[in-house]
Amino acid sequence: MDQPVSGGCQCGAIRYRFTQPPSHAHICHCRMCQKAFGSFYAPLVGGLKTTFEFTRGTLSVFKSSDQVERGFCAACGTPLTFGAIGGKYIAVSIGSLDHPEVFPPVDQHGTESRLSYANGLGGLPDRPATEVQDPEGAALIRASNHQHPDHDTANWPDQK
Numbered sequence: 001m002d003q004p005v006s007g008g009c010q011c012g013a014i015r016y017r018f019t020q021p022p023s024h025a026h027i028c029h030c031r032m033c034q035k036a037f038g039s040f041y042a043p044l045v046g047g048l049k050t051t052f053e054f055t056r057g058t059l060s061v062f063k064s065s066d067q068v069e070r071g072f073c074a075a076c077g078t079p080l081t082f083g084a085i086g087g088k089y090i091a092v093s094i095g096s097l098d099h100p101e102v103f104p105p106v107d108q109h110g111t112e113s114r115l116s117y118a119n120g121l122g123g124l125p126d127r128p129a130t131e132v133q134d135p136e137g138a139a140l141i142r143a144s145n146h147q148h149p150d151h152d153t154a155n156w157p158d159q160k
Contacts, residue, residue: 007097009073012148012156014057022047025103030110037079040118045103046091098150
């Protein structure tokens with residue numbers, strides 16, 4: 001990898017980067033991860049804490065147990081990190097990466113809590129993009145978009 005792997009929250013208040021490539025992308029189906037992500041599972045990839053740094057903002061943290069803490073953005077709620085308290089490793093949510101497609105999951109954890117329909121999600125029918133189904137609605141979203149772009153910015157929100 002020639003460049004650091006970067007990412008951040010939806011609103012741009014928090015940005016981070018790995019100086020060495022993270023590894024072992026996986027999906028966790030445990031009930032804690034389902035609740036923390038508000039989703040069917042948590043897609044995660046991680047690396048050594050010594051190769052990880054925040055480049056903007058301050059992470060908010062929730063101790064989901066006495067052993068684990070989960071980091072998130074207090075401004076927009078994006079789930080960002082997962083790690084053992086005092087551990088050497090930190091994982092980030094794959095969806096918070098600027099280029100999430102680079103880290104396809106290689107295995108699944110916590111499968112005892114996997115929802116019965118999770119394995120069939122990829123077989124659901126695809127629907128047309130919002131731009132096709134509702135061009136006016138898509139234009140309104142685009143015009144009022146507050147989502148941070150998938151790259152580092154000097155300032156955010158942009159100072160125009």
